[in-house]
Amino acid sequence: MRALRAWFLRFGGLFARKRRDSELDEELDSHLHLHIEDNLQRGMTPAEARRQALIKLGGVEQTKERYRDRRGIPFLETLLQDIRFALRMLRKSPGFTAVAVLTLALGIGANTAIFTLVDALYFKPLPVNYPQQLMRVYARVPSRSYNEGFSDPEFKFLRDHASSFGALSAETQVAQLHVVTTSDSAELRGAFVSANYFSLLGVEPRLGRAFLPSEDVAPGRDAVAVVSNQFWKTHLASNPTVVGAEIHINRIPFKIIGVAPPNFYGDIAGMPAQVWVPTSMLGACGYACSDGTYRCIVYDGLVGRLVPGRSPAAAQAELRSLMVWSATDWLNRTPRQVVAMPANGVDPDQRAESDAQMQLLASVTASLLLIVCANLAGLLLSRGLARRKEIAVRLSLGASRSRIVRQLFTESLILAVIAGILGLWFSIWARDVLSGFYATDSEGFHHLYDLSLDWRVLAYSISIALLAGIFFGLLPAIRTSRQDLVTELKGGSCAEHSGNWLRHGLVIAQVALSMTLLVSAGLLIRSGLAIERGTNFDPGHMALLRLRPELIKYTPPQVESLIHRVMQAVQMMPGVQSAAFMEGGEGLVWNWQNGHELTVSVPGENQITPASGLRVQDVNATFFATLRIPILQGRAFTEQDNAAAPRVAIVNDAFAQGIWPHASAVGQMLLIARRSYQVVGVVANIQPSSTLQAASPHLYLSYWQSNATQNGDIRMAIRVAGDPSRELSRIRHIVQSVDPIVPIGEEMTMSEQLGLEYMPVLLGRSVMIFCGFLALVLSAIGVYSIFAFAVRARTREIGVRMALGAEPADVLRMIVLRGVEVSCLGVVIGAFGAVGAARFTRSLIFGVTANDSWTLLAVGLLLILVALLACYIPARRAMKVDPMVALRHE
């Protein structure tokens, strides 16, 4: 306590030094006078009295010095002195300071912004009680990386037998619930959960109550729902008496029993639920058998709270040893394995993708920061050489080398800290840009990630700022302090060559890293263009929407009539050029129903369906024309290909090449689900395939020849003349005029859907363009700075050369050639780097090969051109050297 008080006062001693110094002066003065008076009384002469008093005191200045050491904190005082000096030096060269702080801040900002995403995707704890105890449990198929789910008996067995969990709740998220309130209707994401879900998480509804245990026992009996705070605000007008009111979910009347607290959106990051319903209602809402049993229910996963002291690994081991898999209607095919993981972060089905994405983005921004550091180290080395006289003077006045290093290093750290603060500010801005990529999923449902600043983000940005400061500051500081005093003070100028290799090496490294980044950026730009343009189909001017009469229990004849009436009305709309529809599935063009549900074979041969990869889609007659998919052979479907007509099929080029490599596909027969179909056409491969995968085989069937009307899930694609985003509301209006209650969802333009579907590519592209551009600018600065310095340092040499007859053009050539050398070396090294980096970007590259030589060539030339420009400016200055002035200078 005393020591703390003393430290506190000593800290205070750092301030108001003038006043304290004068007080000490006065005290010592009075001390001396008292002593002298004493001595005089003892009979000394005045001179002797004074001398003796001073000797006894041990020197006024020494006393003051020791007193000051005790008064303040010497280490801190030197530091403050260094900081003041550093700030003065930085202010003296505002150009350098601005470039250093700005580039470093951009580098730190980019890294921090990416970390904000990583934090939101992986580390942010759930807004519930004791989030670190929460685990999510999945049943995964080891060979495939997706989640298969638990049957009801399996869940109940684990719930009743696992000792690792204090409580366990089942959960199934459903992305499209059709919810109708008294005032409006909405398609939104909801979750079917066990009755103990809210109490397990420790979440208290802000209004009403959570589920009772008795409400999750009898299938279809208890139609009760808890709604989210946001749903309550937007759809229920924040009505405080809403508890007890009725809403319809998939046409079943539900009673609202509670409103969840603000900021609670369920337990899966990024997938906010708006409505919670007991699992007993899964069947009634159409997601399991509707026969009043739990028979065909599949739970996506379980949420559990660990008993205190139990480790996640032990819990998983217990579940694995405990689990007895029971066959159900849906889940009897593949062996599964229990996986338990901490409940924060994204859903495991998305984890692999987001892992890859974050690794890529983090390594890109880390490379950028590395370039920034190399650039700054180079600038500081040049600055150190320019300051060598000053440092030589200080060394010769007795400053120790470590003192000089400390001082120079302080300068770098100050730069880093200022840049860190600015970078944090940049990252907040960049975060808003990045969050745009995470706003909705590819079906248009809102994502919700908590991207707010937290201590992890702050700690991260501070540590990378300091790390960068050490990284770029230490080497130049040590290098600069190592000097040959005698040569230096004599004004010798051989020192301009010292550290040449180091500075050149740094610039070559910068150019090389920039090359790598820019090539990747170039590839992603081309991929983005390929995606936006579409391959063998035309995504422009397309409006999409999804009708789901299944959610309101339409019968097949009702579905059929709905389709006819809607198509007719939409095709009559002014501005609509053509309209097509197809059976639902996920996403209009890419995520088709998986063909492995069907057995497909060629008569007389073995089954040919690949286990996966074959995509089957039921489409109508106008599908190919509306999407502008080229028909290579044969014909498209017609309105006559209906249930009464002979069954026909259309395959894509990849399918035809794979099955009938030597013959025409048209006219061949196929057995699909034991019925024979005749192939009547071959169309182009439309999927813009990444270079990783060959175009997958597609099989198209006529909508009216399949039993798609049973499913009652229809995707519509409408080609319009104008801006499709403006037509969407008109189209909705028309559909509602035909059928006011049919659920309409996923209304978006095809460009939007492509953007969401290929979000990793487009996000990667944005980050890459930013980092690549900055890298280019930094390389230019790096090249410029070493040549500007070289020209300044070699003024005399150039003067001598010119006096001996060198032409200005020779001087120019000498410098520019050196620039070409440095940048070419960098470009070549960077090209190898780019080929290596393609390993990481390959999955994002569409429509070009990962080692696209045109991109390599173009980026290489761009870099060399920029380097030439950057060294041309100092070279021109060198040409203007007047030999007389240069020689007289010494």
Next chain:
Amino acid sequence: MTDKPSEKSNYKSSDRTSDKTDVQQGTLALMILKTLDSMGALHGYGIARRIEQTSGNLLSLNYGTLYPALLKLEQEGYIASEWGFSDNNRKAKFYKLTRAGRKQLEREAQDWVQTTAILARFLSPEGERT
């Protein structure tokens, strides 16, 4: 920019007067506290003189070391200072013991008595026998 002068000056005086001992580390504070306890408020020069007198002039005190020690005690709250006037009417800074200082003095004095007693037992020839 310049390096600090080293702490040499502390011990210089002992060369001159080899029959006197230097003040041992850590004991100066205790001496100051005791002096202030017995003398009341006193200025720096007075404390120094008093310490020398009390030691029977056996102690060689470098007066300059007194001031950082006084500052340290003041920072720790054991003494307080105030400007006043000396007997011969000269302006001087007077130090006096605080309540915390008095307690600290008791504690340290006791510690010292104990330490010296233990050491005495070790060093005296009969100490080993008992």
